[in-house]
Amino acid sequence: MVPSYASATRNKRGPRKKNADFRLSKEKPLPTKGGESVKLLVLPAQEGTKVTRTLESSNLQPRTIGLLNIVEFASGAALLTIQADKAAEFGTRLPELGLRLKPRDRRRMFSFRIHDIPEDLHVPDIAEHIEAATQAKPAKVSTVTYNSQAENSGKFAVVECEHALFNLMRRKRTLLLGYRRCRIDTSPLLMRCRTCSLFGHTKNTCPGIPEEIRPEPSQCLDCQVYNLRMKKAGLPRSRCRDTKHPAGSRDCPTKRCLVKKYVAERRPADDDDRLT
Ligand SMILES: [Zn+2]
Numbered sequence: 001m002v003p004s005y006a007s008a009t010r011n012k013r014g015p016r017k018k019n020a021d022f023r024l025s026k027e028k029p030l031p032t033k034g035g036e037s038v039k040l041l042v043l044p045a046q047e048g049t050k051v052t053r054t055l056e057s058s059n060l061q062p063r064t065i066g067l068l069n070i071v072e073f074a075s076g077a078a079l080l081t082i083q084a085d086k087a088a089e090f091g092t093r094l095p096e097l098g099l100r101l102k103p104r105d106r107r108r109m110f111s112f113r114i115h116d117i118p119e120d121l122h123v124p125d126i127a128e129h130i131e132a133a134t135q136a137k138p139a140k141v142s143t144v145t146y147n148s149q150a151e152n153s154g155k156f157a158v159v160e161c162e163h164a165l166f167n168l169m170r171r172k173r174t175l176l177l178g179y180r181r182c183r184i185d186t187s188p189l190l191m192r193c194r195t196c197s198l199f200g201h202t203k204n205t206c207p208g209i210p211e212e213i214r215p216e217p218s219q220c221l222d223c224q225v226y227n228l229r230m231k232k233a234g235l236p237r238s239r240c241r242d243t244k245h246p247a248g249s250r251d252c253p254t255k256r257c258l259v260k261k262y263v264a265e266r267r268p269a270d271d272d273d274r275l276t
Pocket residue numbers: 193194195196197198201202203205206207208
């Protein structure tokens with residue numbers, strides 16, 4: 001039998017040497033998420049300064065503080081991955097350098113929308129229906145009338161809840177309210193400006209589209225603005241994002257990042273490995 005290309009190139013002795021080395025080094029296991037390493041978001045002393053510069057000019061050696069990785073942000077902040085056993089000590093040395101940890105935000109609630117709710121159903125009825133269908137109580141229910149003039153007859157509900165109820169709703173996808181089966185939307189509600197249509201701010205705090213950027217239909221505006229911020233902050237070009245996709249599409253790395261952040265802000269506290 002003639003061997004196929006895949007079987008001919010396959011390494012029959014098991015994993016590659018690189019992996020084998022990792023496996024053998026039992027004294028020094030590789031740090032895993034939430035296990036032997038901790039991620040700390042460190043903020044610069046003042047605006048316009050960088051955490052990495054402050055650390056470089058200090059007498060702290062990367063090895064002493066157990067530094068495993070560093071990701072810089074355009075704001076000057078840095079996400080440091082530190083060996084878990086050294087993280088507490090590093091945390092106590094931050095104030096003398098003028099640095100500080102980003103305070104943990106209040107954990108936000110998950111939320112979902114229920115669309116096209118019958119007119120005669122009000123907030124208490126909706127909450128009751130949800131509880132009857134899932135045996136779980138929503139934290140807050142509010143109703144909103146549709147903005148569009150064409151559909152001015154309808155309303156939808158915004159429901160805030162804990163993770164368990166959110167997960168149940170995500171699987172249900174519809175809910176019977178009165179005689180109507182209503183659609184459930186569990187996609188993240190990301191902040192998007194109504195003036196410039198960029199992510200991350202509202203029309204009340206809109207800084208406008210930067211002058212350097214020429215909007216083109218074939219280029220994602222959100223990713224162009226992100227790349228400009230990276231460039232202005234002097235961060236490497238490798239951090240720039242691909243811009244050849246429609247804004248807000250599934251392929252947009254800026255949107256994917258925001259969704260990841262949205263979920264992280266809401267995940268249960270026991271799932272959090274950050275120090276505070
Ligand atoms: Zn704007």
